[in-house]
Amino acid sequence: MTDVALLTLTDPLRRLAAASTPDPSPSGGIVGQTGEKLFDFWEWFTGWPLQVIIVLVVGVVALAVVRRVIAHVTDRIAKGYHRAYVEATEEDEPTTTGRKARKVLVEDTLGLATPEVKQRRARRARTVGSVLTSAATIIIITAMALFVLGAVGAGNVVAGLLGTAGVVGVAVGFGAQSLVRDFLSGLFILLEDQYGVGDVVDLGAGAIGTVEKVDLRLTHVRSFDGTLWHVRNGEILRAGNRTQQWARAVAEVRVPVGSDVDVVRAALGRAVDVVQSDEVLGADLLETPAVRGVDAITEGAYAFTMHAKVRPGRDGDVMRALLVAAYAQLRAAGIIVTGAASSA
Structure with a gap:
């Protein structure tokens, strides 16, 4: 003043x-x-009391506005809405023949067609929103504290703190490079939607399983034997996601060499029809399962492969159903099954 x-x-x-x-x-x-x-x-x-009150009021208002904006944007992204211009009548009803154009919220058709994509987007948006809210809160509160100290005449203290913080920051920076790398990697994992909670992933070094939690520093993966892996995001050089968008169920059966190939293929075709007609498993299929011919001859046996494109996370159930149905149809056709294998 x-x-x-x-x-x-x-x-x-x-x-x-x-x-x-x-x-x-x-x-x-x-x-x-x-x-x-x-x-x-x-x-x-x-003097300084009025300045402190102004700083506190402005800081609280700014924090509330920033939080509200972040919540509004992330909520729109999570629900799959976006701004679009459409033609409308004077009553603001969307139409293809009206002359008036207005900006409205349009729901994303991709999210409607695939609920899994919508759920993943919602989780990612809310996680990123939480990170942005926390970062904005820290920045605004720190700025408020510095302004208040300056208003009460503690400028020398502020200068000393900033100088000390600079020296400490340089010293800590050399020792915290891996921590910074973990945080940056975690941020890009969330933004790029490489994987999310519930996905089955392979992060290397034996860390294979279902993702239970993803934060900025660590990814927590529960393996199929119950082991909980805590993997630093900065150490993840590659990430294989088995449940993103779609998966493929692959089942292999082996019959003795000399078996009638046409009879075997016909029996496997009936097995595919059984799985496809199932009320539950049929909804998991994204395409009609295919039956290939003889893929290999191993240890005196013909190897036949069945495969199908399925919904994320449903490859295991479809693969097991294909094997069971194939075994039953081959036995009914008088064919002996000498072995089976799967890849799901």
Whole structure:
């Protein structure tokens, strides 16, 4: 606050104090003392206390606005809405023949067609929103603290803190390079949607299983034997996601060499029809399962392969159903099954 503004604010109190000074009566002395106290208080209040109040009010309002904006944007992304111009009538009803164009919220058709994509997008948006909210809160509160210290006359303290923080930051930076790498890698994992909670992933070094939690520093993976792996994001050089968008169920059966190939293929075709007609498993198929011919001859056996494109995470169930149905149909056709294998 400038000197001119301060004089303007305190001028009424100065005149009140001056007007009350010449009166020698007891009541005049009380008025004069009151005016002087009011003037002293106002002069003190318009100094650092008022600056501190302004900083706190502005900081709280800014924090509330930033949080609301982040929540609004992430909620729109999570629900799959985006802004688009459409033609509308004067009643603001969307139409293909109206002349008036307005901006409306349109729901993403991809999210409607594939609920899994919508769920993944919602989880990713809310996770990133939480990270942005935390970062904004730390930045605004730190700025508020520095401004308050400067307002109360602790500028030397602030300068000392900043200098010390710079030295400590350089020292810690050399030792925390891996930590920074973990945080940056975790941020890109979330933004790029490389994998999310519930995905079956292969992160290398034996860390294969279902993702239970993803944060900025660590990815937590539960393997199929129950082991919980805590993998640093900065150490993940490659990530194989088995449940993103779609998966493939592959089942292999082996029959003795010399078996009638046409009979075997016909039996496997009936097995595919059984799985495809199942009410539950049929909904998991994204394409009609295919039966290839003889893929290999191993240890005196023909190897036949069945494969199907399925919904994420459903490859294991479809693969097992194909093997069971294939075994039953081959036995009914008089074919002996010498072995089976799967890849799901």
